[in-house]
Amino acid sequence: MPESPRVAVVRPFRTEDRAAVRRICHVTGFMGEPADWYWSDEESFADMWTGYYTDREPESAFVGEIGGRVVGYLLGCVDSRKAWNPADVGRRHSFHRGLPFRPGTAGMIWRAGRDFVSDVAHRSGTVRGPFLDSRWPAHLHIDILREGRGSGLGRALIDTWMERLRSLQSPGCHLETLAENAKARAFFTTMGFETFGDPAFLPGARARDGSRLHNLVMVRSVHP
Numbered sequence: 700m701p702e703s704p705r706v707a708v709v710r711p712f713r714t715e716d717r718a719a720v721r722r723i724c725h726v727t728g729f730m731g732e733p734a735d736w737y738w739s740d741e742e743s744f745a746d747m748w749t750g751y752y753t754d755r756e757p758e759s760a761f762v763g764e765i766g767g768r769v770v771g772y773l774l775g776c777v778d779s780r781k782a783w784n785p786a787d788v789g790r791r792h793s794f795h796r797g798l799p800f801r802p803g804t805a806g807m808i809w810r811a812g813r814d815f816v817s818d819v820a821h822r823s824g825t826v827r828g829p830f831l832d833s834r835w836p837a838h839l840h841i842d843i844l845r846e847g848r849g850s851g852l853g854r855a856l857i858d859t860w861m862e863r864l865r866s867l868q869s870p871g872c873h874l875e876t877l878a879e880n881a882k883a884r885a886f887f888t889t890m891g892f893e894t895f896g897d898p899a900f901l902p903g904a905r906a907r908d909g910s911r912l913h914n915l916v917m918v919r920s921v922h923p
């Protein structure tokens with residue numbers, strides 16, 4: 700018998716999805732590839748990038764399932780002023796768990812500090828904190844395992860999120876991505892997001908060849 704197509708289904712996040720979401724965050728954390736080569740500590744990585752959304756605003760989180768297995772998520776925040784700053788979460792982990800002195804995290808942490816000081820000294824555009832603008836008060840993070848990509852799941856997750864924002868009468872949504880993540884940029888453009896402002900250096904972030912990476916803000920109005 701021919702195998703039936705594996706259809707992705709979007710549904711609201713449930714507490715029992717938390718571990719899968721955290722795992723997916725770490726294995727897709729470098730432009731869709733595993734993040735462990737620059738940040739080996741999954742616990743702190745997941746806390747920085749998913750903790751607020753799963754633990755404080757789970758009603759804005761959605762997952763994509765294939766055959767009953769969670770393969771991706773969209774984590775949303777309606778009012779970005781309320782979200783935890785990932786840098787603050789990282790600093791808390793650093794203090795309590797000694798991350799600046801562990802081999803899998805020390806490089807990134809010290810490099811980020813050096814980059815930031817150098818960027819400010821040279822007046823280079825650098826990221827100083829999360830993007831906040833009342834025209835696009837909401838934001839999102841979206842990540843899908845390789846097996847779930849390219850079959851409409853990303854679109855379905857974004858549509859579900861925009862529908863929620865519409866029902867809450869939010870004016871708009873932004874996101875931050877790496878400017879070098881060409882596939883994600885193309886996807887977000889297809890989904891109606893536009894680039895806002897210039898890319899800025901992201902302190903500490905490097906490509907595998909050692910070159911610096913840039914943060915890019917993209918925005919989309921909720922009501923056309």
Ligand SMILES: CC(C)(COP(=O)(O)OP(=O)(O)OC[C@H]1O[C@@H](n2cnc3c(N)ncnc32)[C@H](O)[C@@H]1OP(=O)(O)O)[C@@H](O)C(=O)NCCC(=O)NCCS
Nearest residue numbers: 731842843848849850851852853854876882883885886889
């Ligand atoms: C980016 C990502 C969320 C997109 O999800 P997806 O399920 O692969 O995308 P979809 O299949 O739903 O595609 C939706 C639309 O975007 C378009 N699109 C997706 N990827 C594209 C690409 N690389 N280039 C051009 N268009 C693209 C599709 O053609 C499709 O258009 P259509 O609906 O008009 O036919 C997913 O690939 C992913 O998780 N990638 C790795 C993690 C990542 O980079 N996350 C973003 C970090 S900010």
